Amino acid sequence: MRYPWLLVPASVFIGILNAFLVMGVSALFNLPLSSGAIPIYDFVTGLLGNTDTAWFIVELVVEIIDKTISLVLAAGAAVIFTGLFEGEMTRE
Numbered sequence: 001m002r003y004p005w006l007l008v009p010a011s012v013f014i015g016i017l018n019a020f021l022v023m024g025v026s027a028l029f030n031l032p033l034s035s036g037a038i039p040i041y042d043f044v045t046g047l048l049g050n051t052d053t054a055w056f057i058v059e060l061v062v063e064i065i066d067k068t069i070s071l072v073l074a075a076g077a078a079v080i081f082t083g084l085f086e087g088e089m090t091r092e
Contacts, residue, residue: 015064
């Protein structure tokens with residue numbers, strides 16, 4: 001991997017885009033908030049007093065964390081598998 005430090009800004013950008021997508025789909029189909037995010041939602045609602053803003057912040061936090069972990073794990077797997085199969089690829 002040439003630029004590992006770009007994983008964090010990339011995952012933040014993807015997380016923000018995905019948060020908007022999730023909010024749109026959730027609003028369109030009237031889906032409830034995930035049960036795991038309810039404590040965060042309650043905390044943010046208590047701080048801000050606005051349920052819509054709290055919902056948006058919770059979606060941002062959850063999606064950014066999720067995408068960061070996903071991209072780091074995928075990059076790690078790519079590095080490991082590339083190292084494992086590099087010998088196999090050069091033999092042919």
